[in-house]
Amino acid sequence: MDTEAVRSFVRAAELGQLQQAADELGVTQQAVSKRIAALERELGVRLFTRTARGVELTLDGQAFLPHARSIIAGVDRAVTAIRPGSRALRIDVLGLRSAQAVILHDYWRSHPETELDVVTLRVDDPRTAVAAVQAGDVDATFRTITDPAALPRDLRMIRAFDSPLELVVGPRHPLASARALTPPQLRGHRIWVPGIAPRSEWAEFYDQLTTEFDLRVDAAGPNFGNEVLLDTLADSADVGTLVGARDRYIWPTSYDLRRIPIVNPTIAYPISLILPRTAPHPGLRGIINHFGSLACLPETTWLPSWAATPRRGDGDITSHRR
Incomplete structure (x- = not known):
């Protein structure tokens, strides 16, 4: 599973806007869309529905979100544990x-x-x-x-x-x-x-x-x-x-x-x-x-x-x- 796709999903879910998620992550909105689409294909479910105000989580997206947050938190801890200057x-x-x-x-x-x-x-x-x-x-x-x-x-x-x-x-x-x-x-x-x-x-x-x-x-x-x-x-x-x-x-x-x-x-x-x-x-x-x-x-x-x-x-x- 692509952890950057999971990270994009988490930020889009929290912000409700693909563009805002893209701005935070330093990539284009198109890149965020592609990452989420690839994640949906891998999982075999729809994670978002589009609305006039942005995106909203589907029921599957709501179920996946807490686990996705745990995945990203674990990856961040792993990187911190081995990066000179930030690790112990x-x-x-x-x-x-x-x-x-x-x-x-x-x-x-x-x-x-x-x-x-x-x-x-x-x-x-x-x-x-x-x-x-x-x-x-x-x-x-x-x-x-x-x-x-x-x-x-x-x-x-x-x-x-x-x-x-x-x-x-x-x-x-x-x-x-x-x-x-x-x-x-x-x-x-x-x-x-x-x-x-x-x-x-x-x-x-x-x-x-x-x-x-x-x-x-x-x-x-x-x-x-x-x-x-x-x-x-x-x-x-x-x-x-x-x-x-x-x-x-x-x-x-x-x-x-x-x-x-x-x-x-x-x-x-x-x-x-x-x-x-x-x-x-x-x-x-x-x-x-x-x-x-x-x-x-x-x-x-x-x-x-x-x-x-x-x-x-x-x-x-x-x-x-x-």
Whole structure:
């Protein structure tokens, strides 16, 4: 069924004049007449009768009108749902328990009028997420292209915030009683981070981290999810893992897991936001400004090479070093 023919029928029925309907729709009266005639042929009924004052609905037209209105309303909602600038702001996060999602939730709680669609692209290669921004599938992605020269010219990448890392261990781990740990204290301990994907930004992060502090990061085995990882930590006397301080994890109280900050220096994972260089979704402005309200990290913070110095954003959207 031609939805524009249905729309023409609805406006003609509401206005009682084909010419007025045509003027509203930006077409000729002849076009409206042809659309309605084609719709009548498809339905096999007469929808209008002509009068001296215009058109009036037949009984079939009266029966069809509320359904036709529903059809048009549904089409309009569908178009709005996918049109940049009018649909909800769609942002890709690495996971719904990640620091990125937590910060977006904090922002939304303060600005509940924001129409926000938080999605997770199941991809490890940041270039795939970048392609989704270019295609308009998402308005922005919390990913990092560690080589600025590899970022497409029609996109910009801003420094959103830096996420300090914590060590998570079970109650029998030798470091479980520590209130804070320095990177040298982690040496010799097995840090299990399963599923580090080659070519991912976090693979490069862990390569630099282990080289800098002579740490043992074990990426063996597939990633079966947070629940399996936490189960393993609770039962182990020698395995720990690294998580972001803002990452949200939930486990049974019987696990008695410990989250221990890393200090002197703090180890931080830099999180960037990639968005279109021109005409970004207007909802991004408030979220980007929100990054500036996040608490600053200590001066003694280790960051990987691509984020060792502050970055500046373009135009009136700037990045923030946290």
